[in-house]
Amino acid sequence: MSDTRASVTEEETGSQVGTYLRGAGLGDRNGPLTGAPRCPFRLRGSEPEGLSNAQEGEFLRMLGPAPAAELPGGRARVVVDYDLALRLAAGPHVSRDARQHWQHLPHAEGVLAAWTGTHNALNSEGDDHKRFRAPISAALSRRRVETMGPEIEAIVADALADVSGSSSVVDLVQAFALRVPTQVITRLLGVPEASLAAFQTAAAGLFDTAAAPDEMAQSMMAVLGLLGQMVEEKRQSPGDDLVTDLIQAADASEEALSDAELRDQLMLIVIAGTETTVHAIGTLLVHLLSHPRQRRLILEGAATMEDALEESLRLQPPVSAVPLRFAVNDFTDPSSMESFARGEEILIHIAATGRDPRVHDAPETFDVLRTTSRRHLAFGHGIHFCPGAPLARREVVIAVTKWLEAFPHCRLAVSEDELTLVPSFISNGFREIPVLLH
Template identity: 40%
Template sequence: MTQTSLHVLDTAGRDIQGEVAALRAHGPAARVELPGGVVSWLVTDTALIKQLLTDPRISRDAYAHWPAWENGEGELARTWPLAMWVADRNMITSYGDAHRRLRKLVAGAFTARRTRDLKPRVEAIVAALLDGLAAHGPDRPVDLRAEFAQALPAAVISELLGIPDDVRGELLGVIGAWMTAQDEAAIAEYTRRGYELLHRLVDLKRAEPGDDLVSALIAARAEDGTRLSERELVDTVLLTFTAGHETTTNLIDQAVFALLTHPAQLAAVRSGAAGWPDVVEESIRLEAPFANLPLRFAVSDVEIPGGQVIRAGEPILISFAAAGRDPLVHGPDADEFVVTRPTRADHIGFGHGVHFCIGAPLARLEAGIALPALFGRFPDLALAATPEALSPLESFVSNGHRELPVLLGRSSDA
């Protein structure tokens, strides 16, 4: 179907899946309007997404490849509500050699061996959180998102980074508000407070370094300032902390919601007909933890199916949410949660290509420990509200619920 009018994207994320499904009808990519009158391509087709994510003519660097950004010195940088998604100087917003340099500085903290070594610590944190949940009693509603789905990855990534408890809570609050704020003044205030906290953290770790990633980044900068600028150091901490907890929070949140609203699928897991890794992969497919991720930019003209051309300098928005429900990949029932689906692992919920999420193995480890432990400890777990009463986060990027109220029911032996 030919697109006849420009769709204004709902950045409050009130119906992410419905919106991208409607845009899919216009072809593999559609033109959308973002806040501030910014026009972008939004890509919904999995094959085209994979093509673009591995094409060297596609960049994440707004400073080098988005003329409208004016090297971060123009009107967009000052007032655009989505500026936070392109202004950072870290591995996720870099291109080419800069991306390889920055990713290498972080990669050592997320090797397969180091991730495996974290398993006992993740299990201990999960056990402590479940004990805390049990203290609420069986009949009192509990916000499982805040007290479990978020608490676990926030604790794990904070330990990896070396973030003290007194900084973690405030940083979580500011970043959560930052990601869901819609008006310019609020975004500016949360930006100011967020960077104030991050600079305070870096100053603390400079004064008292430890065996953690922030200290390692500080040491790398001290050894050779050309490897890592101060801005890149701070923005790398911001990225690692945010992605390190927000994606896993949404994964656990959405997996629990899906299981509680699909009792036959939960029964299949409990009977052994499917495994917990199947739940993890199907949850990522059905509800990508980051639904849409601004922005990428064409370095030169790129022709796409249908004879359309993404012109050099034009922005591109990849819809991971749309890819997860692409009927060309997952069939006509792609909107359904089916833990035995043959294509459950054929998703790009953690990205694809050089920008594939470096923490994906850790997210899978955390969810793979948290979910069976939760449902084993609380076999009668149930939603404390109707599914329709739950509200999504006010974000078209972060894909979860504002709250996930549950009744725990009886607790089995710890």
């Protein structure tokens, strides 16, 4: 998850943005698309001195519903219009299958290679996608989410007990938000007690955005190794866990998944289900801690924690974009009249679509009573819609409710403006959240 931010030319948007653009050193890299026309924008991701993903989205919106932008290692049409994003994600002209539809795949590098080069549910379509996704959906069934309820409560209670004595500043991300989803995923997968510490260390390494590429590769190999071992073990002695469910559902399908394919789907679950939920917990808590009146509406029963979560997901989604989609043929969207060329890269800017002024009044305001809060793409749309959404929603509501009950006087130790976001155009959450508990 490398560096990010966005930019527009001075003539197009005024001097403030022009200043930013000069600072960003626009257009000095075209990645694998050398020779392609240069784009007016470079999506880079949030940095302390730069723009947040949401601000990048606002600048892009001034250029149209789907302007071209540079990404680290490539370029894409970045979709900021909510309705256009819905039509593209669920329509017949766009695919996530890079192997079929992206001629640049063999030359892809860095973050784009990592996100498009894998063979899992996220990067497949049609029968391939059904084959990969069906066992995941079965394993993340309503029953499993319900049975996880008491376990999530226990994990949250342990994490709260560990921080409760602290009288100095606590980083809510490390002390709490990170701990809950990591432990939920470990229990969900049924990681054996003996491998628990090794798995958690390796999994935590996957989210260390400051790690060097070889360290990241090592963490990846370590997690894959442990997952492979677990698939073998659970085949021998099945348990009441997601790996066993996944194996059974995969074996029952017409074209059974190999152990390597099963391991890759598990890896997707570990990646998709951890950092996302960490940010969802942290961001909702920041919104509620910095908007006491909104919090009071929940205490008074005028709104629920579920309402607050949807509003938080709309305003600052934990994932700002999930690379990449591709045009499967030349086509023009009849409503927006935007044309796309076959093979063109498409990136849905989830953070921008949640603030589309044609969908939401005063989109920058955090309003738990907003009637349009649920019109967001935080969990995607179409056949790739996040199968972990019910579990994630459950985890976040329990974690945030219990935190606020345990620490009713908790407050941010810095102003909201001083919080910094992780430097990524993909991941969209706070690096750390210093708070005082009492």
